[in-house]
Amino acid sequence: MLRTSLFSALLFALVPVSIAQSSQNPAPTPPLGWNSWDSYGLTIGEADYRANTKVLAGMRQYGWQYSVIDEGWYMQDPFADSVEAKKYIWDENGILIPDGKRFPSSVMGAGFKPLADWVHAFGLKFGIHIVRGIPRQVVEQNLPIAGTQFHAKDAADLTSPCPWDQGNWGIKDNEAGQAYYDSMLKLYADWGLDYIKVDCISDHPYRVTEIRQIAEAIRKTGRPIVLSLSPGPTQIEHAAEIAKYAQMWRITDDHWDGWKFEHKDPKSEFPVGLHDEFDRIAAWSQYVRPGSWPDPDMLPEGFLGPHPGLGEARTSRYTQDEERSEFTLWAISRSPLILGDNLTKLDDFSRSLYTNKEVLDLNQQAVESKPGLLPKSKENDKEFPQRYWYASTGGPKPKHYVAVFNLADAKTTANLPWMIFHLPNKSYAAFDVWNQKQIAKSKTLQVDLPAHGCALLRIE
Numbered sequence: 001m002l003r004t005s006l007f008s009a010l011l012f013a014l015v016p017v018s019i020a021q022s023s024q025n026p027a028p029t030p031p032l033g034w035n036s037w038d039s040y041g042l043t044i045g046e047a048d049y050r051a052n053t054k055v056l057a058g059m060r061q062y063g064w065q066y067s068v069i070d071e072g073w074y075m076q077d078p079f080a081d082s083v084e085a086k087k088y089i090w091d092e093n094g095i096l097i098p099d100g101k102r103f104p105s106s107v108m109g110a111g112f113k114p115l116a117d118w119v120h121a122f123g124l125k126f127g128i129h130i131v132r133g134i135p136r137q138v139v140e141q142n143l144p145i146a147g148t149q150f151h152a153k154d155a156a157d158l159t160s161p162c163p164w165d166q167g168n169w170g171i172k173d174n175e176a177g178q179a180y181y182d183s184m185l186k187l188y189a190d191w192g193l194d195y196i197k198v199d200c201i202s203d204h205p206y207r208v209t210e211i212r213q214i215a216e217a218i219r220k221t222g223r224p225i226v227l228s229l230s231p232g233p234t235q236i237e238h239a240a241e242i243a244k245y246a247q248m249w250r251i252t253d254d255h256w257d258g259w260k261f262e263h264k265d266p267k268s269e270f271p272v273g274l275h276d277e278f279d280r281i282a283a284w285s286q287y288v289r290p291g292s293w294p295d296p297d298m299l300p301e302g303f304l305g306p307h308p309g310l311g312e313a314r315t316s317r318y319t320q321d322e323e324r325s326e327f328t329l330w331a332i333s334r335s336p337l338i339l340g341d342n343l344t345k346l347d348d349f350s351r352s353l354y355t356n357k358e359v360l361d362l363n364q365q366a367v368e369s370k371p372g373l374l375p376k377s378k379e380n381d382k383e384f385p386q387r388y389w390y391a392s393t394g395g396p397k398p399k400h401y402v403a404v405f406n407l408a409d410a411k412t413t414a415n416l417p418w419m420i421f422h423l424p425n426k427s428y429a430a431f432d433v434w435n436q437k438q439i440a441k442s443k444t445l446q447v448d449l450p451a452h453g454c455a456l457l458r459i460e
Contacts, residue, residue: 026224033066038340042072055343057122068127094138116192127195133168150176162200173209189221202229215245255297302341321453406449429460
């Protein structure tokens, strides 16, 4: 369970400008984009990546920016049973590079530069995923670290492998370790990288030394690159520290398309269902600010296939009400919005969410966002079936929004005083954003909510 701390919150407020943000902030608003994992797992190739990116480019006017290749782009055989059989590919200095068969534009030493240039031509930004550390086979070969007298064995930390990925050793907190990350990020920045998701680093285990090294390596490139850390749950006592270096960090373990999941291991929350995101996002809301975005993970909506990172190819198991609730919660809480579905099979309902300009503007333009007040008798009651949220935008004509979420398994009617949304106790009119209808002025808000559904209202 996350442990909140007043000291941690105060410390976060006093954090100096971070290493990764010292020259320019690469993520002044929550990043919006697409990631290949939920639909392609380890199997993404250039043709599928380009096809999804073209669809994303068609929604660029709504704010969508980042197109991210998740894990596996350096493997020749991602379905193989062992690391050796997967046949990782690296250069002469032990830095992972794309498989030329899966990414034909990367051959002849071009790396991802041609693909990144193609993405940039659409006005989008290019991202990749890595697992922290250095490939074990690179260490066995003791390859040289570019531009230094160091070799792989000088940098490798054999005491810190990733417990759930056997491909890499960790990196030592020494000069050689920093040099390895420096050489990696220099190569990737030269390709035109705008976003890097680093795995096995923000929890189980939490590797703050490597987070710092990667952030420093990014700074040295001179290129604004968003640093996204996973998996979670990042412990909330690390909030101030992690915000010094990263722009996104996961606050849950992997989130998938279910309302609730049963866990055989009481110490594990994998996978995380939508029901468990509400209170987690609320607990982290005090740490949301420009350049620092607690990340509840990607949105597993629409069609997940042909090779999703968990389970068989499928249309998302969410109901439409659950999908709308998820999108609304992420939007009003100013969470990063990273789509996980196969965009080449985008359905009309999901498209209607992804292209709702008002909801996306709320996510991008809100300057204040916080959970509403639960009734005093329900504050510590996890089974209380409603959650509330308030947000407002900036500028000379700020807009104010409230959201109500029904966590119950049956439809419900809510009759709510406006004070629970941190509003003065008076009458308000409202506009129902999703249903596009006016709500008459009243001293209370009355809404009918389907099971696991929500209402999003702009205060008039």
